Amino acid sequence: MEALEQIKERMQSFLEALDSPLTLELSKHLQSGKMLRSKLVLNIAGVSEESILLCAVVEMIQSASLLHDDVIDNSLMRRSKPSINAIAGDKNAIMLGDVFYSKAFCELVAFHKEYPQIPHIIADSVVRLALGEIEDVYLSQSFNTDEKKYLAMIEKKTAALIESTAFAAALLAKKSPQDAKKFRNYGRNLGIAFQIIDDILDITATQEKLGKPILNDFKEGKTTLPYIYLYHSLQEQDKERLKKSFKQEISQDEMVWILQQFQQSDAIKRSFRLAKNLGEAGMQSISDQSCNKLIAIMQEMIDRDF
Structure with missing residues (x-):
């Protein structure tokens, strides 16, 4: 099976x-x-x-x-x-x-006897995940323009469980503590990059691919990374216009305008570049571990269209 x-x-x-x-x-x-x-x-x-x-x-x-x-x-x-x-x-x-x-x-708890670190590693990731959820709810109360706050939030909410899963798996494989940390770093970078690609696809993919309407994150009150980059590239008048659409049902005209602003700015490219750099750093961290399939997983995740 x-x-x-x-x-x-x-x-x-x-x-x-x-x-x-x-x-x-x-x-x-x-x-x-x-x-x-x-x-x-x-x-x-x-x-x-x-x-x-x-x-x-x-x-x-x-x-x-x-x-x-x-x-x-x-x-x-x-x-x-x-x-x-x-x-x-x-x-x-x-x-x-x-x-x-x-x-x-x-x-x-079944892992406690043979692999005593694993229960703590996974449990701690769930704590961080929940903290990330709290931060996400807090950030959604208003239009967030702070890239560092957003990245710190997704590192907890999205990346924590992926990071800890890779770390726990390395311990299960009886990797040395030093090598296990390399897999942990890979997992953290994979998780952050994964969320950034999701952020991008919410804007660039089709509704059929996403399984939900495009720009849905913005309507739900999430100022994701591409919107933060877009905001900082706009003139003051357009900044205010973008903020007025935040957490609202977006009209067709406003949707067209927002998509045009993305096309005219480098917000999507900057977001993708950061995801790619994170992916490359993650792959580099396990470059001495003979893990071609993990390299492929990272590359496929960054290049995916859904």
């Missing part, structure tokens, strides 16, 4: 062990993603009982974070399908996320 299918089966077994038909019914509506974090584990630590368990735990945590994220953002679509909060309401989505988090932590 393919490793990714084994991971899905392990996650399903976690849920079945809860003896909760309601949880199983709600879980049927979850959309499977790219399983990026699992691919990192499998390519760093190989396929084993322990690596499948680690993948299942991390994917449960990722699913929990997305369940909560959709409620926070009032997102009714997830990967072109209705989100759990759209189907069953915010309360059920929040509680299902809580179940996923709790069950993941229950299973995580």
Whole structure:
């Protein structure tokens, strides 16, 4: 059986062990993603009982974070399908996320005896993820023009779990502490670059590719990196015009204007350049580890169109 299918089966077994038909019914509506974090584990630590368990735990945590994220953002679509909060309401989505988090932590303790660092590494990443969510909500209250604040937020919210997954997988593979840190650095850079590419695609991709309307981040109150760069490139009058569209239903005329400003500025190119530089630094950190598949994962993530 393919490793990714084994991971899905392990996650399903976690849920079945809860003896909760309601949880199983709600879980049927979850959309499977790219399983990026699992691919990192499998390519760093190989396929084993322990690596499948680690993948299942991390994917449960990722699913929990997305369940909560959709409620926070009032997102009714997830990967072109209705989100759990759209189907069953915010309360059920929040509680299902809580179940996923709790069950993941229950299973995580299995590593304590042989790999005592792994539970702490993964648990700490969830703390940082939650802190990033808080910062994201705070930043969305007004138009943010501070690049450093935004990058610090996505390092917690998006990159923390990816970073810790790569680090934990390296320990599972019995890498030396020094080498394990190289994989941790790779994971952090992958996570930050991943979010920046997502930011770009929200502007440049089609609705069909995204599974949601373009410029959706801006309408939801997220001043992502391309908007920060765009803002600083505009004249004062246009800065104010851009800010007026923040967190609003954007008219067709304003959408055309915003897209024109992006075309005329270097905001998208600057954002992509930063993502590419982060990716290159991440790949450089593991250049002595013979990990061609991880290099390919980074390159594919940066070059993706959805």
